[in-house]
Amino acid sequence: MAITLLDGGMGQELVARASTPPTSLWATQILLDDPSIVRAVHDDYFAAGAEIATTNTYAIHRDRLRPHGMESKFAELHKAACEIAIGSRDAHGSGQIAGALGPTGWSYRPDLAPPAEEAAEVYAEIAKIQAPYVDLFICETMSSIDQARGAMMGAQTAGKPVWVAISLSDDDGTKLRSGEAVTDILPLVKEFEPAALLINCSLPECMDQAMPLLVGNGVPVGGYANGFTKIKTEFADPTATVDALESRDDLDANTYADFVDGWISLGATIVGGCCEVGPAHIREIARRHKG
Helix, strand or coil, X not given: CCCEECCCCCHHHHHHHCXXXXXXXXXXXHHHHCHHHHHHHHHHHHHHCCCEEECCCCCCCHHHHHHXXXXXXXXXXXXXXXXXXXXXXXXXXXXXXXXXXXXXXXXXXXXHCCCHHHHHHHHHHHHHHHCXXXXXXXXXXXXXXXXXXXXXXXXXXXXXXXXXXXXXXXXXXXXXXXXXXXXXXXXXXXXXXCCEXXXXXXXXXXXXXXXXXXXXXXXXXXXXECCECCCCHHHHCCCCCHHHCCECCCCCHHHHHHHHHHHHHHCCCEEEECCCCCHHHHHXXXXXXXX
């Protein structure tokens, strides 16, 4: 079974390498302050064995830039992030570019997202900007069915393959963060026919629960987990910074790769890492599955 290896987390890796404290702009702040760090992270993931570079565009939304007086930089930032990823891919000599489409409103807060029809306009604007640069789109950390619907509606207007990645409750891997059943995504998959159905930014233990529920439904399935202890309530505020989140200390490269082995044994064919999963983790997965 052929395995596609994604990269690892971008935002948290950037924060770890930056010399300044994180802001509510998160990964976008580093793109503004020192884009060379973004390039270095892409380079390190390709060197570790990743086959796809995910653009540093997850958090580039108008409503995130607006409070900082930077909405005018919206298109410019998307283009810059895409160009950095392409530069890294070209230097590596192979690979694909995935345009990251992060959640509207705030991560893990689908209640703050606009209705699907309104969100679709947001994503269509982003997809149009990124389309000349990317090979595919990943709608990431979709925490409710309606949120996933809006993202796919918008992303599909650009004529590129669309992958959708859902995020799970920290307490029950059979549910989305909205409380809806994971299997409620399957009718939406049938309706929109994304090129892949993934699980991301969730506890790996919860992904163990969800993976068997998604495999075998006519679409490639995969996953990339985070390394947080849990998503704390303090992070629910859109003005919060990632300082409110805590990374776990029991998820080294071997342990994480063991989780990935389990997902692959269940039928996952696209794997990688999300927040707090870095180049060392990707390197170990590549050693096991891409040698």
